Amino acid sequence: MLVYREIFKKLRRNQFYKDIATLSSGSVIGQLILLSAIPLLTRIYTPENFGIYAVYVGIASIVSIFTTGRYEFAIALPDSEKEAENVLKLIFGIGSLVAVFYLICIVGYVIISNVETIHFQYFLENFLFLIPISAFIAAVNTGLSYMVQRRKMYKTASLNTVLQNIGTVTINILIGVFVSIKWGLVLGLIAGQITSIIFLFYSLKFKISIVEYNFKSISKTAKKYINFPKFMLFSDLAAISSQQLTPIVFSFLFNNFIVGNFSIANRFLRLPAIVLTSSVASVFRNDALDEIRRIGNCHTIYKYTLKRLFWLSFPIFIIIAIFAPFFFKLIFGDDWLIAGEMAQIIAIMMIFDFAALPFNSLFYIYNKQNIFMVLQIINTLISIVMLISGKYFFDSAYASVLLFSISNICFNCISLLITYNISKKPMFT
Secondary structure, three states: OHHHHHHHHHHHHOHHHHHHHHHHHHHHHHHHHHHHHHHHHHHHOOHHHHHHHHHHHHHHHHHHHHHOOOHHHHOOOOOOHHHHHHHHHHHHHHHHHHHHHHHHHHHHHHHHHHHHHOOHHHHHHOHHHHHHHHHHHHHHHHHHHHHHHHOOOHHHHHHHHHHHHHHHHHHHHHHHHHHOOOOHHHHHHHHHHHHHHHHHHHHHOOOHHHHOOOHHHHHHHHHHOOHHHHHHHHHHHHHHHHHHHHHHHHHHHOOHHHHHHHHHHHHHHHHHHHHHHHHHHHHHHHHHHHHHHHHOOOHHHHHHHHHHHHHHHHHHHHHHHHHHHHHHHHHHOHHHHHHHHHHHHHHHHHHHHHHHHHHHHHHHHOOOHHHHHHHHHHHHHHHHHHHHHHHHHHOOHHHHHHHHHHHHHHHHHHHHHHHHHHHOOOOOO
16 A cells, blocks of 8 residues: 555656646546536437438548648747747638638539529538538637647646637537437537637737737748648648548548447547546647757667557557447447447557557658658558458448557657657758
């Protein structure tokens, strides 16, 4: 007992663990809110509704990549707070322009295809018109979130996660119970993001100057960090695509029932990763930069973090891999057994995802965005091939998920090897 007390005291004194715990606490509570709501949502909404939601999130996530230019990763780098705010203004500006561009493209597409089909019911049934709104909201929310992390306002970031998830779940349930439209899950997502934006603006204590633009200064900032859109835009597009294209490709290969089951399995298994890896990544990024400035590399903090990531992830996902079908039937209902069986396959992949994702920040810290871009493009192409192969060679959604998982395990192992070697080098060599 004394040994455990001593360990607990050491953990409380360790700033790395304290920062992770602060960030993780919000994620834990937020994800518990989502998790507690899922059994209700799976009884309000059908697997087909979740399938539609998964496809929408996939499309919105991919198109939202362009709304920030990936400049959010530059927010942590400037020594000057004014320059960091210029990066944030740049993100707001890019987000506005890209959202307007999307809207013009969508309206143009509808007019060209068949203008006579446009009526009120058409807008209710076609999610395309929500894409520009989601894209702009995502840009603003992302920029503000990275500014909070830059200032190491970990308690604010933690509380923000809780409020965002409360907003999402509340709207999901209200729409599902009282309105009953198939876009209830999507509208809940948007409502949660708006809640987050309002809270972050208030917490950061921004004045009206945050939307006042000095184009010369912002243009200079854009050029200084041009490597982020130059390399990371397409590498991250490939990274997001490799994850979000899965439900989209599934929707072409299989029906919405299968897509819905996969989306629940994927969403449920990513809860531990969402809770911890984003927190670990934020803390690791800041601590790695501090260590690089102090001793020239971040190899020590890399090894320290990697060991603990494997120590945390292995037991969690092994238990899920063994008992997933039982858990899914118990928690979500009999209609979701397929989701539990898919979760068994995905669980092993998540061990490697959990370990590798926090270290991706080293690619841009060390100005290696071009390497990351090539890796992500290759991974995306192979992942799509694996999904299609499962359908056409085995005619099985399970085979598609298995082949997809194997390809991602291989990619994460390669990524870990590269970042491990990068961490040993002096910066910008």
